[in-house]
Every structure is written in C-alpha cells, then in structure tokens.
Amino acid sequence: MMPRGGVIHSSPALPEESSGLIGSTVSRYRVLERLGGGGAGVVYKARDLTLERFVALKFLSSYRSGTEADKRRFLREARAASGLDHPSICTVFEIDETDEGRLFIAMAFCEGETLKRKLERGPLPVAEAAGLAAQIAAGLGAAHEKGIVHRDVKPANVIVAPDGRVKIVDFGIAQAGDESRLTRAGTAVGTVGYMSPEQLRGEAIDRRTDVWSLGVVLYEMVTGRAPFPGEDDQERIRAILTAHPEPASSWRPGVPAELGWILERALAKLPADRYQSLAEMREDLLDLAAAGAPSGTSDVLERTQVEIPSRALASRAVGRDTGTGLAGRILGHYRVVERIGGGGMGVVYKAEDLRLARTVALKFLPPELTRDPEAKVRFLQEARAASALDHPNICTIHEVGETDDGRLYLVMPCY
Template sequence: MIGSTVSHYRILDRLGGGGMGVVYRAVDLKLDRPVALKFLSSQRGASEEHKRRFIREARAASALDHPNICTVYEIDETPDGALFIAMALCEGETLRDRIARGPLPVGEAVEIAEQIAAGLARAHGRGIVHRDVKPANVIVAPDGRVKLVDFGIAKLSDQSRLTRAGTTVGTAGYMSPEQLHGEELDPRTDVWSLGAVIYEMVTGHSPFEAESETETVKAILRRAQRPMASLRPGVPPALERLVERALAKRLEDRTASMDAMSAELRRLAASLATPSRASDPDRTVVEIPVPLSPPPPLPEPDTREGLHGHTVGPYEILEILGGGGMGVVYKARDTRLARIVALKFLPPELTRDREAKLRFEQEARAASSLDHPNLCTILEMGEASDGRLYIAMPCYDGETLRRRLERGPLPVEEAVDVALQIARGLAKAHRNGIIHRDVKPANLIITSDGVVKILDFGLAKLAGSAAISRSGSSAGTPAYMAPEQARGDEVDPRADLWSLGVVLYEMLTGRRPFRGEREQAVIYSILHENAQPLRELRPEAPPELARIVERLMAKAPEDRYSTVDEAIADLRTLQGG
C-alpha cells in the first residue's frame, strides 16, 4: 500500500501492527497534515465480528476528547471493503520501547502513570473500558506527554458484548483475573492493568513474569506479586501500596475507580516534587462547545433554514448553532462514528468568492496543524454538493467568553487563569508560524469544566506565506485589532498579544478599552488614544496585573512583550505559580 492514495490520504510508510490492525503513516491531502491510518488486519474476507470490533474502536475513541487520548478524525472504507481509521499521528516512542532501555526513574514513572490515569478516567466517565492497557498502547512524546492509543477492544458499557461468554480479549500479562475468567468487566479492570504497567515501569519486570503465557495466567490468578522494593530498593511505600491495591485479585479489594487512582497519583507526584503534566494547565481538555442558550438570530433567513434536516457527506444536520463573518456553524451527527460534531460552513453568499474560500481553507489547514489542549481540534474538511466548504469539529458543552461577560466582569483570579490559557494556546500557534489575528471573546470558549479554547482561525495568517487579503486591507474585529493591524500593515505574533491585552482588560473591567459608535471611531481610538487606567475601573486589581495589561496593549509592537511566552511567565508569577 505504500505510495498509494486511499480516499484523500497518501500512504507514506508502515508504522506497525497488532492483533486488530495495521498502521501506516500518511498525509491528509485535504488538510496537508500527517496522520496515522489503521487498517483492519485482514484486508479481504474479514469476519463480521472483526469488522464490528474495528468500528467499535473508532466509535469508542471518537467519543473521547482528552489530551492523553489519541484523536480519531474519521472512519472510512476502501473500494475493496477494507475499513480504516484516520487518527492523529502521535510522535514519540511506545512505553514498551522506553522500558526496554531499563526501569524508569520513579518520578517519571509516576508522571506517566498519572497521565494514563487521566485519559482512562475520561474514558470511564463516558462508559468506556479500554480492556488492553499495556506499554505497547502508550505513546510517550519527546516532551514527556503521553497518549493512550488503540481502543480496539474497548467495550462500551451500554453495548452488548461482541465476544462469546467465557472468551477473553486482551494481552495476558496485563489482564485482570476477572478478564482471564471471561467475566463481565467494569472500569476496575483498567485499574489492574495500569497497576501492572506501573510495576513494570518501576522495576523493569512484569509483576507476574513467567516462562510461558499459561504460567503467566496461573500466576495472575493464584499468586501475589513480589514487592517492588525487592526488585528496586527505595521505592516509596506510598507507591508500593498504590500498586498493591491496584493489583488486588478481587474487584471489591481493588482501588474503587480510576478517578481515585488518578487523585492518589497526583498526591504522590506532589510528595515526590514531580511536576504533573496531567494536571498542568497546558494539558486541559480540547473542546468546542454547544452554546448554553440559543444563538442570536442570523441576518440571512435562508442560511438558518438552508441545511437544517439535510445530510452533507456523512453528516446529518440537526440545528444551527451560530455564525459570523467567515462562517455559519451547525450541530450535526457523524453517521460513521455516531458522534455529535460542529460543522462550520462558508456562508452561501460567499460561495463564489474565491478569496473567502481560500481564507476558509487556510483556517482549516492552520488549525489542523495545531495539537494543543487550548485549541480546537479539526476533524476534517469537506465540500457540500453546492460547493460550500465546511470544517468538522468536536461539539461539547460550554459558552463563549462574550456570553460570560454579559453577566459582568470576572473575578481577578479567574480572569488571570483565562488569560493564561489563551496565552498558552497562542504560544503553540506562534511556534508553528501561525498568527490568529482575531482573538476576541466571541472566539473564546469556556467549557463547563473551566477550560478555555481558542476557535476560528479563519483569519489566521501563516507567517512566511503571502497574505491572502489585499495589501492595505485589514481582516479582524476592530475593537480587538492592534494598531498595526487596523492600519492594514503587515502583522507578527505581537498583534495577538495586543488582542489578548484587550480581552484581559475587558474581563477585568467589563468594558472594552477602546470604544466608539462607529468602527472608524473605534479604530481612531486604538491609534491615537490611551485606555482608561485599569485600576481606576478595578481598584482591587494588583498593580503588577495592571502593568501586564499595559504592556500587552502598548501602541508600538516593540514596546509589547516580544513573545507570548514572556507574558505567560509574568502571568504565572502573578498567579503564584
């Protein structure tokens, strides 16, 4: 298959394979991004049970959106009937390969375990048991971030079992006693497997090592594991106890839930003075939400009704969510993966506008190249039968920052936290040569668990490429534009820093720093006037916070922070972290 094109993916090389599939590295020709394609192992004549299990993997994984779980983009089928899943390409090495070089430092092992636990806790919260947690299914990136892959034998708790009673599916050395017995499973099965993985990371040995698989099974069912400290002197007693509870043979004696295990790992990491990536704000969950209340009416009635009730590609359009200058967003159902998504369409009146289409494609390419918890995940880009382009994104609960601000200014601590999350997302974009150019409350989402997401890279400009908009024109929202952007000059990442400052000012005061009845009046104010000092409107704001806002909104780019990372450092110092 190497060198061939399947759907809109060009296959580059083989990455590996397992019992349920063969994985290839490929490039998405629509979005110009690297992906991993997993094909059903048997290309022809695969049993219906294998096909159903393969589809179940896609459905299970696509229902999850978490920094420690590999993102599933879509599922499709080749002309000869081979099913495949398109997934994010997770860079790094498997935990199995990492352990092959020797036991891990205890702090590193705890950090990796905490990230695995965080991902599994999200899966369990959605009723999904992985059932095959093992080092080969854990990817560790060069920066230490962990991704859990291969939900190929995941079991949705509300689905009937696909395997026959008394059969087992999994990898023997990491299977719990109840799994080996072929009994009904619950999330505590994954607790056992994670305990076995931690044991192996710390000692370099499986807790139930034996000369054959049969002997391994007997050991799991009948004998206790050797204490880790007997193989690795100096193992913290708290970690020993954690693993011992995870490997309890009876379900009722085991750690009660993955949430509980995750909390225990966090406490252990703190006692070891190990920074926790799983609880780091950089690792917040990637989401794009459904508004909590109906969106304001759109000016084009035909747009509101135009796609409701229709099917576009694999998507059933359910309702409209909202819209802006560059797109209209619908709630839809992905019929392939049985998940709810958000579809953003180019407005009908702009369908024949080549520049608008190019900018819309630029949004998809820019956003899809980014993988960060504070940025929206792009699942795919397509084109409707009438020529309108669309982007498919995840769809989750939450509200825009604009809607939140309608209830008044934010508490100082919350405003600083929101600004930090925005800044972290922008830092990722800037490191990839991407400038957002339209950072504003309407493009920022606060999810139900307090996570901030940056949406709408429709005006993003890839640094180093020719600008799509005409020279002298400015694309963005006037109230949040940097002076150089308002003048139509070339911009760099410091334009986003200005916009961040304006948003932070508005979060703290409840009003925009530069106002006017008309757009030109707003732009004049941005170019020639100073904002009212922050502490005159919010006296309890710390002086250092006022200085940060003032520096972000400096008229001259050279007087601002030179990078968003500098602003992050000051905000974290202010936050006490």
C-alpha cells in the same frame, strides 16, 4: 518521528499489507510508510493532502476484510475512540473505506515512541512514572465516564511524546457498558500479562479491570519487571490468579512507601479492594509525582492539563437556521441538526456523524463568501493552521469537506 510499531503492537505483515498501499492515494490521504500492525489491523503513516498534515491510517487487515464480524469489531473500535475527546487519547478523525471496500480509520499521527519502547531502555524515575500513569489514568477515566472500558491497557498501547505527554491508542477490544459482548461468555480477551483475574476467568468486567492493568504498567515502569512473571502464558495466568507480586522496593530499594500503597491497592485480587475509579487512583499518582518532581518540572503534571470539562460550554449562541437550508440536510455522512452560532468567517451547526455515531460541529464558510476565491483560501488556511496543532486548549479539526454547491466546511468536536 514515531518509530515503526508506534501505534499498535507490531507483527509481521502479510506481503500485500507491506507493499500494496504504500505510495497510493486513498481518499485524500497519500500513504507513506507502514508503522505497525497486529492481527486485526495494519497502521500506516499518511499525508492528508487537503489539511496538509500527517495522519495514521489503520486498515482492517485485508485477509479479514470480508468477515462481517471483523468489520463490526473494527467499526466498534472507531466509534469507541471517536466518542472520546481527551488530551491523553489519540484522536479519531473519521472512518472511510477504499474503492475496494476495505475499511480504515484516520487518526492523529502521534509523535514519540511507545511506552514499551521507552521501557526497553530501563525503568523510569518514580516521579516520571507516576506522572505518566496519572495521564493514562485521566484518559481512561474519560473513557469510563462514557461507559467504555479499554480492556487492553499495556505499554505497547501508550505513546509518549517528546514533551512527556501520553496518548492511549488501540480501543480494538474496548467494551461499552450498553453493548453486548462480541466474544463468547467465558472467553478471555486481552493481553495475558496485563489482564485482571476476573478478565482471565471470562467474568463480567468494569472500569476496575483497567485499574488493575494500569497497576501492572506502573509496576513495570518503576521496576523494569513484570509483577506476575512466567515462562509462558499458563505460568503468568497462574501467578495473576494466585500469587502476590514482590514489593517494588525488593527490586528498587528506596522507592517511596506511597508507591507501594498505590500498587497494592491497584493490584488487589478482588475488584472491591481496588481503587473504585481511576480518578481516585490519579489523585494519589499526582501526589506521588509532585513529591518527587524537581523544581521547574513541565506542566505535563499539572492537574488542569490532563482534564477536559465534561459539561458543555455555559453559553452558546443557539438559534434557528437562518434561511440557508442546511438544517436537516445530509452532507456526506453528516446529518445537520441545528445552527448553534457563527459570525465573521463561519457559521457553526450541530450535526450527527452517521458513521461514527457521534455529535460534531460543522463550521461552514458563509454562503455570501462561497464564490470568493480569497475567502476560500483563508478558510482553508484556518483549517490547516488549527489541524497542525495538538493541544488540550485548541479545538481539534477532524476533516474538511465541501457541499455539492461548493460550500466549504470544517468538522470539529461539539462541546
């Protein structure tokens, strides 16, 4: 089970945050326990009563729920993460609000512990550290392909599952390339010890800022130390802007020279001197991981396991709406666009998620089976079975819904 604080960095909760929601039912979720929280949000473990799975619910902090600027940031986080479908990024299922108007994001409940908690027990073997960093690089690279820079890559925002797979969480300050900045020009946003020089100076940033932050995380994983230490934030800022880190071999003799080269390039002061993409950095990390991995290592390090093809499936049964009247309808917060396939137990439509501004697939129980109780049970069983699985080769189930005329549908990513 994921420990408390396993989703975002922990901080003391306000009294109403720690007791008001636990035991209550919000939408179709039964809130079970508090997992962690920060300035903008509080995260709870909950049970999805329809799909019978555990989820994480991130609520906008109650004392900030009335601020429109905070609501916009919270919605932006949900949209940034929900548009990413990658095995190394925590899946966002939906965004909703309580009867009192308090926003929350429903996300996958990630088994495991934060990388921060893992590192509290000491530095990692070089091959393991490189393998974890390669997975983080793959997830961040997928975000970059969508024009999203995380801006707060750190061990507290990475969850490591028992099988060694990672999940990147907390896109709360992520910046999309086509969005105006929500902070004043010249204002630094992030966690000081992991911020790049240009980020600290409040300058324009791009994907190379995440390259820097991942370099800091990698350094910590193999040495157990921060590359730019300091007694306070001012000392750490001065070190990031002016100092060069001690070679990893100074703290850990015998580490491969390749590790030093990767760190030197990732932590270059000038963005132009760094890796220009995380795909490039990831290739070097995978080579380093493979060189030090013992025989029989888990397939977590296999290159095909940390990538999802970016192009759509080559063939898809696309057709016009066959008289069911769904195309063009608004169902909840989904606008049905067109029929893209189906047969047997379901008909699939492309739709727009109007809340999260993403394209999804809606799989409907065929109209002729809508009044068949056994067919409905089988349809829900399919949804529950699939939603309990978290694997890059299995399609994610975001949620299950029902039309006004009693027709069930599943919400899934649209590839």
